[in-house]
Amino acid sequence: xxxxSAPSGATTHSPAGAPAEAVTxxxxxKLTTTAFAVVGVGALAWPFISxxxxxxxxxxxxxxxxxxxxxxxxxxxxxxxxxKPVFVRHRTAAEIEAARAEPLSGLKDPAADDxxxxxxxxxxxxxxxxxxxxVPLGQxxxxxxxxxxxxxxxxxxxxxxxxxxxxxxxxxTNLEVPSYTFTSDTAIRIG
Amino acid sequence: xxxxxxxxxxLSLSFASPVLAAxxxxxxxxxxxxxxxxxxxxxxxxxxxxxxxxEVCSACHSMRLLSYRNLLDIxxxxxxxxxxxxxxxxxxxxxxxGEMFERPGRLSDRFRRPFPNEQAARVAxxxxxxxxxxxxxxxxxxxxxxxHALLTGYVDPPAGVEVMPGMNYNAWFAGNxxxxxxxxxxxxxxxxxxxxxxxxxxxxxxxxxxxxAAEPEMERRRQMGVKVLIFLAILGGLVYATKRKxxxxxxx
Amino acid sequence: MAIGLHDSSFKNPVVRxxxxxxxxxxxxxxxxxxxxxxxxxxxxxxxxxxxxxxxxIMIATGVFLAMHYTAHVDHAFESVERIMRDxxxxxxxxxxxxxxxxxxxxVVFIHIWRGMYxxxxxxxxxxxxxxxxxxxxxMMATAFMGYVLPWGQMSFWGATVIxxxxxxxxxxxxxxxTYLWGGFSVDNPTLNRFFSLHFLLPFVITGVVFxxxxxxxxxxxxxxxxxxxxxxxxxxxxxxxxxAKDSVGIVVYLAVFAFLIFFMPNYLGHAxxxxxxxxxxxxxxxxxxxxxxxxxxxxxxxxxxxxxVILMFGAIAVLFxxxxxxTSKVRSMRFRPIARIAFLLWTVNFMVLTWVGxxxxxGHYVLIAQIGTMIxxxxxxxxxxxxxxxxxxxxxxxxxxxxxxxxKAQLGGGPVPGAAxxxxxxxx
Numbered sequence: 001x002x003x004x005s006a007p008s009g010a011t012t013h014s015p016a017g018a019p020a021e022a023v024t025x026x027x028x029x030k031l032t033t034t035a036f037a038v039v040g041v042g043a044l045a046w047p048f049i050s051x052x053x054x055x056x057x058x059x060x061x062x063x064x065x066x067x068x069x070x071x072x073x074x075x076x077x078x079x080x081x082x083x084k085p086v087f088v089r090h091r092t093a094a095e096i097e098a099a100r101a102e103p104l105s106g107l108k109d110p111a112a113d114d115x116x117x118x119x120x121x122x123x124x125x126x127x128x129x130x131x132x133x134x135v136p137l138g139q140x141x142x143x144x145x146x147x148x149x150x151x152x153x154x155x156x157x158x159x160x161x162x163x164x165x166x167x168x169x170x171x172x173t174n175l176e177v178p179s180y181t182f183t184s185d186t187a188i189r190i191g
Numbered sequence: 192x193x194x195x196x197x198x199x200x201x202l203s204l205s206f207a208s209p210v211l212a213a214x215x216x217x218x219x220x221x222x223x224x225x226x227x228x229x230x231x232x233x234x235x236x237x238x239x240x241x242x243x244x245x246e247v248c249s250a251c252h253s254m255r256l257l258s259y260r261n262l263l264d265i266x267x268x269x270x271x272x273x274x275x276x277x278x279x280x281x282x283x284x285x286x287x288x289g290e291m292f293e294r295p296g297r298l299s300d301r302f303r304r305p306f307p308n309e310q311a312a313r314v315a316x317x318x319x320x321x322x323x324x325x326x327x328x329x330x331x332x333x334x335x336x337x338x339h340a341l342l343t344g345y346v347d348p349p350a351g352v353e354v355m356p357g358m359n360y361n362a363w364f365a366g367n368x369x370x371x372x373x374x375x376x377x378x379x380x381x382x383x384x385x386x387x388x389x390x391x392x393x394x395x396x397x398x399x400x401x402x403x404a405a406e407p408e409m410e411r412r413r414q415m416g417v418k419v420l421i422f423l424a425i426l427g428g429l430v431y432a433t434k435r436k437x438x439x440x441x442x443x
Numbered sequence: 444m445a446i447g448l449h450d451s452s453f454k455n456p457v458v459r460x461x462x463x464x465x466x467x468x469x470x471x472x473x474x475x476x477x478x479x480x481x482x483x484x485x486x487x488x489x490x491x492x493x494x495x496x497x498x499x500i501m502i503a504t505g506v507f508l509a510m511h512y513t514a515h516v517d518h519a520f521e522s523v524e525r526i527m528r529d530x531x532x533x534x535x536x537x538x539x540x541x542x543x544x545x546x547x548x549x550v551v552f553i554h555i556w557r558g559m560y561x562x563x564x565x566x567x568x569x570x571x572x573x574x575x576x577x578x579x580x581x582m583m584a585t586a587f588m589g590y591v592l593p594w595g596q597m598s599f600w601g602a603t604v605i606x607x608x609x610x611x612x613x614x615x616x617x618x619x620x621t622y623l624w625g626g627f628s629v630d631n632p633t634l635n636r637f638f639s640l641h642f643l644l645p646f647v648i649t650g651v652v653f654x655x656x657x658x659x660x661x662x663x664x665x666x667x668x669x670x671x672x673x674x675x676x677x678x679x680x681x682x683x684x685x686x687a688k689d690s691v692g693i694v695v696y697l698a699v700f701a702f703l704i705f706f707m708p709n710y711l712g713h714a715x716x717x718x719x720x721x722x723x724x725x726x727x728x729x730x731x732x733x734x735x736x737x738x739x740x741x742x743x744x745x746x747x748x749x750x751x752v753i754l755m756f757g758a759i760a761v762l763f764x765x766x767x768x769x770t771s772k773v774r775s776m777r778f779r780p781i782a783r784i785a786f787l788l789w790t791v792n793f794m795v796l797t798w799v800g801x802x803x804x805x806g807h808y809v810l811i812a813q814i815g816t817m818i819x820x821x822x823x824x825x826x827x828x829x830x831x832x833x834x835x836x837x838x839x840x841x842x843x844x845x846x847x848x849x850x851k852a853q854l855g856g857g858p859v860p861g862a863a864x865x866x867x868x869x870x871x
Contacts, residue, residue: 029429029432029433029436030433030436032429033426033429033430033432033433033690036422036425036426036429037426037430037690040422040423040426046532047531047532047535047536048503048507048532048536050531050532051507051510051511051530051531051532051533051536052510053531055511055525055529055530055531055533056260056528056529056530057258057299057525057528057529058529060258060260060298060299061299228706256521256524256528261528322718323719325524326524326717329709329714329717330714330715330717330718331714332714334714365727405717407528408527408528408534412534412535412538412704412705412708413705413706415535415705416701416702416704416705416706417705419701419705420698420701420702420705423694423697423698423701424698426694427691427694427695427698430687430690430691430693430694431691431694433687433690434687434688434690434691437683437684437687438684438687438688441482441679441684442847442848
């Protein structure tokens, strides 16, 4: 590329014989300046990273109200919450019984049924398989519900029971229970 | 150096008038508290201004970019804002039956529009379209000063000027004939904080509210700006000192 | 180049391993470390580095804005306001992008002006200059399309007016415009293609910038005296001398930038662009952004449609042939007393064109624009070629070192203050 005339001019450091103090002073100054500049560039990254987080409008939609009154016993609805499906199932007495009867020792991810529901008939879980994020079947009456009466994930064959707990298949944990509150006897607010 | 000076003068001249004013005279400086480099919004004025918008302007003017949750920023409590939102019936749906339905407003809802669309707004307003006010102070040359001047600018037309039917005379509107009638009258509303509702007061407050609505980030922006400039001043000093040191043993 | 591992001079084993296989560290060291740079730069030589930084800021902010922007006529305006309101620091990123565009042009104008004043376009740097003009053209196209994206009134009408320029082309003009629009007016297809191109072009610019810098490192930099360095005593290693000097300029530039963003973010823009686009109502005064104003003034100075368009594009095209229009062998205006005055007058005239471009095209403003246009072209087409023959330049200094250090500096003899023996650069 360019002609290689020897770089010239002054040297980086003071010429020999100059007081050593000058060298130290310049190095300290350089170090401080560089440190300041590095901090500045680092701070500059923050607004950019921060802009990737959910915006104010997205956060404002972070809760969903569900009216439970129209959901008949034995049936279920799927509602959207934060862009994900949430299963709300009105369990029959037999389903509740099945979930409670199961000894914890036999479970892959042990959790008692009462720790997963607030009122026994109402099971509320995030409808996303904990394996790799598919939506399990079992919401419609015609769906396969797997070997344990709950949900069955068609992607890789995970079976969930009537408490949304993993019973067989590759999924590592139970279906997640979102935080929700009963705003009245027949209504919940998720989130 | 002479070149630099000449350049600087010429540049400042060419920057001085980047935007052309319309035919109307430039509005006087209303000396708002939020104007100036370090100004902030007065919370009382913002809340009173929202009351003016709600009780007067919102009959015709939408603010479609604002949501009820934004009102949390002007110092209203969560309950107050939820109550304000619930006063409005918002169209939602479709439900399972495929029907649209109405429900009380929530924090996440946008301000309800007075008219469903522009055509409906024009029909109701004699053919004129009441503009959306979300960013109005950014969208008018003169900004907040102009809005305040306009709201308080309804005067009798000078002799010889004939105002067209359906129009009103305003000293600060381009062309002086404006479809919007004078809407601010002394004592027409009662401020929650007991401030006397003069025309001047209502106009200033609602203009403050509109300025906030257009630039809700302004206060944070200025605070951050001060910090950034202080940082750059220190960094500038350090960099300049370093440069001097580096060049100290070179004649140039 | 011989095949085989590069003979790296770096000691750090990791750096050395990489450098032997791909000598990027050697290249950086050579081009930005020891690169011999004239010792007499003034602060005008900061502006190349500033432009580079500005381009990086524009690309960084732009990529993040694109993550939140929606290119659709029904959502564009609102999505920009969502960025301003709901995206964390969205207002900062958007205002940085907006004001960054203004500053980019200011920086590049000064960079070009410096090249014109000190004759940096002359042999052997003609191609370097031409690449620069190409960057400038690409910048204008990018800025124009970016301005359309918020879909405000000025976006829409600016797009309408500028695309209509192409309708001046005889015979196929109207067809070309239809193809630019993807419809029969500026509409959603137009917005979409402008977004696509606005995203693409900055990376094209980056490519041309790379060529611009590569060409610069072949010829070496010009300098305020306009004479070539004759030996080591005329130059300094780029680092630390010019890294330090550029840093000073960068901090000052960042301070101006920060002041604009944080305290007057909308000052350089037009209020009308906060009104959503309305294809039925043209704003009372359509004015382009300030950096287009001189060219806009030239466009409007000509009463003929095609003539105006030709002159406007000609105003930039003439820059491509500037290295051959200026026939003087002397580069720097410091040694060209008459050309210097002519160029300063041209500069003032450029500002007058900027000013008149913002005025309505009526009455005496048209006359001013016409005179300004004539002066603009006369400088390139008449004054410079003529002065190359007629002007008697002042005597040039013997060398940069002689001019800087005074007559005592002997070429190659005696102790030269500050120009001590060359030493290999060490890592700080």
